[in-house]
Amino acid sequence: MTGLSFALLATDGAARRGRISTAHGTVETPAFMPVGTAGTVKAMTADAVRSTGAEIVLGNTYHLMLRPGAERVGRLGGLHRFMGWQGPILTDSGGFQVMSLAGLRKIDENGVTFRSHIDGSAHALTPERSIQIQHLLDADITMAFDECTPFPATEEQAAASMRLSMRWAARSRDAFVERPGYGLFGIVQGSTFRDLRAESAAALQEIGFHGYAIGGLAVGEGQAAMFETVGFTTPMLPADRPRYLMGVGRPEDIVGAVQRGIDMFDCVMPTRSGRTAQGFTRHGTVNIRNARHAEDPRPLDAACGCPACCDHSRAYLHHLFKANEILGSMLLTWHNIQYYQDLMAGLRQAIADGRLDAHVGELQQGWVAGDIAALPPSSTDAP
Numbered sequence: 001m002t003g004l005s006f007a008l009l010a011t012d013g014a015a016r017r018g019r020i021s022t023a024h025g026t027v028e029t030p031a032f033m034p035v036g037t038a039g040t041v042k043a044m045t046a047d048a049v050r051s052t053g054a055e056i057v058l059g060n061t062y063h064l065m066l067r068p069g070a071e072r073v074g075r076l077g078g079l080h081r082f083m084g085w086q087g088p089i090l091t092d093s094g095g096f097q098v099m100s101l102a103g104l105r106k107i108d109e110n111g112v113t114f115r116s117h118i119d120g121s122a123h124a125l126t127p128e129r130s131i132q133i134q135h136l137l138d139a140d141i142t143m144a145f146d147e148c149t150p151f152p153a154t155e156e157q158a159a160a161s162m163r164l165s166m167r168w169a170a171r172s173r174d175a176f177v178e179r180p181g182y183g184l185f186g187i188v189q190g191s192t193f194r195d196l197r198a199e200s201a202a203a204l205q206e207i208g209f210h211g212y213a214i215g216g217l218a219v220g221e222g223q224a225a226m227f228e229t230v231g232f233t234t235p236m237l238p239a240d241r242p243r244y245l246m247g248v249g250r251p252e253d254i255v256g257a258v259q260r261g262i263d264m265f266d267c268v269m270p271t272r273s274g275r276t277a278q279g280f281t282r283h284g285t286v287n288i289r290n291a292r293h294a295e296d297p298r299p300l301d302a303a304c305g306c307p308a309c310c311d312h313s314r315a316y317l318h319h320l321f322k323a324n325e326i327l328g329s330m331l332l333t334w335h336n337i338q339y340y341q342d343l344m345a346g347l348r349q350a351i352a353d354g355r356l357d358a359h360v361g362e363l364q365q366g367w368v369a370g371d372i373a374a375l376p377p378s379s380t381d382a383p
Helices: 046-051 061-066 070-075 078-083 095-099 127-137 155-175 193-207 225-235 253-257 271-277 307-311 313-321 324-352 355-370
Strands: 005-012 017-023 024-030 029-033 057-060 089-093 105-107 111-117 121-127 140-143 182-190 212-213 244-245 263-266 277-282 282-289
Touching: 005 263, 005 324, 017 282, 017 324, 024 029, 024 070, 029 057, 029 061, 029 324, 057 061, 061 070, 061 089, 061 095, 078 089, 089 095, 089 127, 095 105, 095 111, 121 127, 127 140, 127 155, 155 182, 155 193, 182 193, 193 212, 193 225, 212 225, 225 253, 253 324, 253 355, 271 277, 271 324, 277 324, 282 355, 307 324, 324 355
Parallel strands: 029 263, 057 089, 089 140, 140 182, 182 212, 212 244, 244 263
Antiparallel strands: 005 017, 017 024, 105 111, 111 121, 277 282
């Protein structure tokens, strides 16, 4: 099969250290993809995202088809040129967003008809149209069109949903245009039911994809059920293809999934949290709006190399959010993306060194210890 390639470089238990090669560069795995839903990682420039060590970002079919339109992006040279990001791009198929439009969409064998959340205009999204849009966007990694099974679901409901997604997966594969450095990922569905996940994984491998995603998780099932499902699903997938857990997540979720054999992640959490004053650090999550930061001269995370931590104090970040200054969201988003990239780099190195369990233990100790409240600044510790 032509297309993108995946090299497995090291393992530590079920965890994997790998490298994905695409038309627009390589991605070291395990990798976290910042979410650029509408052609931008919110509050970040492309150069800022790149400076964190991020090698791949995510765009979204649903949002980009509504505005500015896939054909327009295609005429302007594709999403890489349009958004100024020259590295690899993965595009979500739009299925999750369309399925979330309760009361505004209708699903049948052919696909989904829906009304835009922006202006109420009518649209149709089929497997063929989703793949066409992602081709126009010039996505390095295209996702098969699927139905994200809601949770909770009965086994009968989950089976019907999964089998529809498998029929759509075959149509997605037929519509995909093979090109060197470009790939199509299938999406394993089946809720939390082992037999359904096995059926889905087998069906996708029969069709044949460049990579395999696990969908339908992080939708309310809880961490224990998610880990259990990931744990029994990853061994069902081919070892020589990348594995992507969609929509995950919190740092502790990512770490647990890496231990269970996942290679790729995406989530809006670091950017959304950055806009709401939540910062991820090696000592847990910090709410920079809290009054205890008002006169704290320390950086948010002393081990972080982002501008928020190198150039500014907690007191300044606190002030920006209290004053509703846009710079606060920009700096804290930058920090959160940097934290996630540092987290992934540490996991990659630990797998290569064969000390993943020890590294995870160290991470967990830092999170459990928590952030230490600052003492009132003195003349000796002023920045």
